[in-house]
Amino acid sequence: MNQESNEFVFKIQDMDCAEEVTILKRELSPLVGGEDHLFFDILNRRMTVTVNAEPVTREAIIAAVGQTGMRAEPWDADKKAGSTTFWKRHGRTLLTSVSGAMLGSAFLTHIFLAGSFAAALGAEETVGGSMPFAVRLQYLAAMLTGIWFVLPKAWFALKRLRPDMNLLMCVAVLGALFIDEWFEAAAVAFLFSFSQLLEAWSVGRARRAVAALMDLSTPIARVRDEDGNEITVAAESVSPGTVFLIRPGEKIPLDGAVIKGTSDVNQAPITGESVPVSKQADDEIYAGTINGDGLLEAECSKPAEDTILAQIIRMVGEAQSRRSPSELWVEKFARVYTPIVMVLALLVLLCLPLLLQVSWHNAMYRALVLLVIACPCALVISTPVSIVAALAAAARNGVLIKGGEFIETPSRLRALALDKTGTLTQGKPVVTKIVPLNGHTEAELLERAAALEAHSNHPLALAILDAAAERQVAFQPAEDYQIIQGKGATAKLNGREFWLGSHRYLEERKEETSEVHQQLEELSRNGQTVVVIGNDTHVCGFIALADRVRETSADVIRDLHSAGIEQLVMLTGDNQGTAQTVAREVGMDQVHAELLPEDKLRVIESLVAEYEHVAMVGDGVNDAPAMSRSSLGIAMGAAGSDVAIESADIALMTDDLTKIPWLIHHSRHTLNIIRQNIIFALSIKVLFVILMALNHASLWAAIAADMGASLLVIFNGLRLLQVPLRTKA
Numbered sequence: 082m083n084q085e086s087n088e089f090v091f092k093i094q095d096m097d098c099a100e101e102v103t104i105l106k107r108e109l110s111p112l113v114g115g116e117d118h119l120f121f122d123i124l125n126r127r128m129t130v131t132v133n134a135e136p137v138t139r140e141a142i143i144a145a146v147g148q149t150g151m152r153a154e155p156w157d158a159d160k161k162a163g164s165t166t167f168w169k170r171h172g173r174t175l176l177t178s179v180s181g182a183m184l185g186s187a188f189l190t191h192i193f194l195a196g197s198f199a200a201a202l203g204a205e206e207t208v209g210g211s212m213p214f215a216v217r218l219q220y221l222a223a224m225l226t227g228i229w230f231v232l233p234k235a236w237f238a239l240k241r242l243r244p245d246m247n248l249l250m251c252v253a254v255l256g257a258l259f260i261d262e263w264f265e266a267a268a269v270a271f272l273f274s275f276s277q278l279l280e281a282w283s284v285g286r287a288r289r290a291v292a293a294l295m296d297l298s299t300p301i302a303r304v305r306d307e308d309g310n311e312i313t314v315a316a317e318s319v320s321p322g323t324v325f326l327i328r329p330g331e332k333i334p335l336d337g338a339v340i341k342g343t344s345d346v347n348q349a350p351i352t353g354e355s356v357p358v359s360k361q362a363d364d365e366i367y368a369g370t371i372n373g374d375g376l377l378e379a380e381c382s383k384p385a386e387d388t389i390l391a392q393i394i395r396m397v398g399e400a401q402s403r404r405s406p407s408e409l410w411v412e413k414f415a416r417v418y419t420p421i422v423m424v425l426a427l428l429v430l431l432c433l434p435l436l437l438q439v440s441w442h443n444a445m446y447r448a449l450v451l452l453v454i455a456c457p458c459a460l461v462i463s464t465p466v467s468i469v470a471a472l473a474a475a476a477r478n479g480v481l482i483k484g485g486e487f488i489e490t491p492s493r494l495r496a497l498a499l500d501k502t503g504t505l506t507q508g509k510p511v512v513t514k515i516v517p518l519n520g521h522t523e524a525e526l527l528e529r530a531a532a533l534e535a536h537s538n539h540p541l542a543l544a545i546l547d548a549a550a551e552r553q554v555a556f557q558p559a560e561d562y563q564i565i566q567g568k569g570a571t572a573k574l575n576g577r578e579f580w581l582g583s584h585r586y587l588e589e590r591k592e593e594t595s596e597v598h599q600q601l602e603e604l605s606r607n608g609q610t611v612v613v614i615g616n617d618t619h620v621c622g623f624i625a626l627a628d629r630v631r632e633t634s635a636d637v638i639r640d641l642h643s644a645g646i647e648q649l650v651m652l653t654g655d656n657q658g659t660a661q662t663v664a665r666e667v668g669m670d671q672v673h674a675e676l677l678p679e680d681k682l683r684v685i686e687s688l689v690a691e692y693e694h695v696a697m698v699g700d701g702v703n704d705a706p707a708m709s710r711s712s713l714g715i716a717m718g719a720a721g722s723d724v725a726i727e728s729a730d731i732a733l734m735t736d737d738l739t740k741i742p743w744l745i746h747h748s749r750h751t752l753n754i755i756r757q758n759i760i761f762a763l764s765i766k767v768l769f770v771i772l773m774a775l776n777h778a779s780l781w782a783a784i785a786a787d788m789g790a791s792l793l794v795i796f797n798g799l800r801l802l803q804v805p806l807r808t809k810a
Contacts, residue, residue, distance in 0.1 A: 093153050592615060
C-alpha cells in the first residue's frame, strides 16, 4: 500500500472490456465507499483503489474481486515477478484450441459413423440417444473447455441475479444439451470462447501500441563517478541535478537540459515531429527521444518516473477510465437490451407452443437462438477498441488526449478561441525600436528595462533581455519587484522607483503626452507592441517589439474554416492595433484585445453560451481559467510544461498548429468508425431476430455471426492505429 497516496494498486486478470469494469464497480463500490474510489486502466489491466477513512484491507479487495470470477494480485508483486505463469498467459488460448479441436474431431467422427455429412448434421436417427458415445464425449469435452473460463463469471452473475453475456452463453449451452443439440451446444461454447479470445487479443493489440511508447525509454543512463570515469547506472536511480551523457545514436534516458555538446535529436516519439531538432547548450531534451551524431552532456531535471514520456504513458493508460459518450451510451443500451431480449426469449418459449402449436423442442431452440443474440459482445467491444486505438494513434502523433470523453469533443466544435502570443505567432518577439525620452540614451533605457524584466519569463521580457545581451548592455536586477497583473511591473533601481508597462498602463498613470500617444498609436497600427519605461518623475522612453506570425497560421485557419468551424476568435492581452494586424494576416473572424485573464474567461463564457461547443487553445498555464470554462482545453507546446499537460484536456506536445485540424479529422474519423461498428453490430442482431421468427436461424450460426461481427468491428476499430500523421480536416 502506498502510504503517501493511501491507495492500493492491483493487476486484474481477464479485465479486457468495459463490462468487466462495470462488474467490478458494482461489487467493490460498497466495500470502498463508492465508485469515486475506483480507477481502472483497461490497457494494463490495472485497478487503483483509493482508501480514506474506510478500514479496507488488500485481502478484502482481492476476495471481493474473486467473487466476480476475476483474479486480483498486487501490482507491485506482479512487477517483481517479471512475468506471469504459462497457464495465466496461454490457458485461454490452449483451452479454446482444445475446444475447437474436439468440436472438429467430434463432427468428423459423427460423419464417419453416421455415413454422411447430412446425417451427422441433423438426421433424426443420429439425434439423442442414438448418438454414439464417443461423439458425445468429444462434444462434451469441447463444451467444458469452451466455457471453462466463463463458468466462474456466470456463477457470480447467477448468484447476484445480474445476467451478463457469460451467464447467457452458459444457459444457451445447457439449454442446447437439454434438447439433445450436442453439436449446437459445443459450437456455441467454442465460438463464444473464441470470441472472448479475439476480444482479449484486440485489447492486447491496442495495449501493445501503447507499450511501444514504454519501449522508447531506456533503463540505463551513463554518468560519471567520483573519479570522472563513465559508468552505467539504472535511469531510475539518477536524481535531478546529476549530469548524464548520451552517445551518438542512443536513446535519451531522462529529461534534462544540455550543458555541453551539439546534436540533432529525433523527437518524433514524443512530439510527432518528423525532422530532427538541433540541440545545444541550455536546450531541453526529453527521455525516449533519440540522439543524432553528436555527443551530449545534460543535467537531469526530474526523476525517471516524472519525465514527459512517463507522464504520457501514465495518462494514456488512465484515459481508459474516462469513457466517451459513445461508450456510456453502449453500456446503458446493453444494460437494457440484454434483459429485454431475455424476456423475449422466455415469451417465445412459452407463447409459441401455447398459442401457435409449435413444438416445445422448436420453441426452446428458437428461445436459445434469442439468448445467443442477446449477448452484446460485438456491441460492447466495438467502442472501447476504437477509443483505445484512437488514443494510441494520437499519442504517437504528439497529441496527448486525456480520455475517451475528449476524443469525441473535437468533432462537435463550432467555435475555436486561440491565444495570439505563442499560438498564432511564434511567441518570440524581437526588439525593433528603442525610443529614449527626456534626455535618456538608448543604452540607458535598455539597461533599465532589462533590470526590471530580469525577474520575468514573459516573452516580451525575454526579448528585452536578449536585446541587452546582444548589445552587451550590463545591468543589475532591480529590487522590490512587483507585478501589476496584465499591465506591467514596478521595482527599485539604486533606491529609486521605476515602472514598466503597456500603453494602457501609461494612460492610466496620466503621464502621456500627445506626441508620445501619436508615436505609440502609429507603432500599434503597424502591428508592434510597446513597452514603456518610466521613473517616479517622468517617462524615460519606450521600446517597440514585434512577434512574427507562424508560417502555418493562415493555412491552419483556412483548414479550420473548411472543417466547419463557424467562428475563429483571437484572444490577446496585446494592444488593439497589433491584434488587428495579426488577425487580418491569418484570417480570424473575431478579435478581442487588451484582455486580462478574467476578460478571456468572460469571452469564453459568451462563446459557450452562443455556440455551446467551444475549444480554447493556449499555453495551458496563463490560459488555464479560460481553458477550464471551455468545452475543450488544448495546450500547445506542452512537452516543456508539466503544468500544461496537467491542466489541458488535450496537449499538443509541440507548437505545430497543423495538429489542430488533424485532431478534428481524427476525432470525426473515430466517431464515424464507432457509429459504423454500432450500426453493424445491431444490424446483425436484428437480422437474426428476423431469421429466428422465420425459423431459419441456428444456434451455431447465431454465435458464428456474433463472433464474425466482433471480429469485423475489432479490425475496423484497429484501423485507427494506422491514421496518417498528417491529414487535413
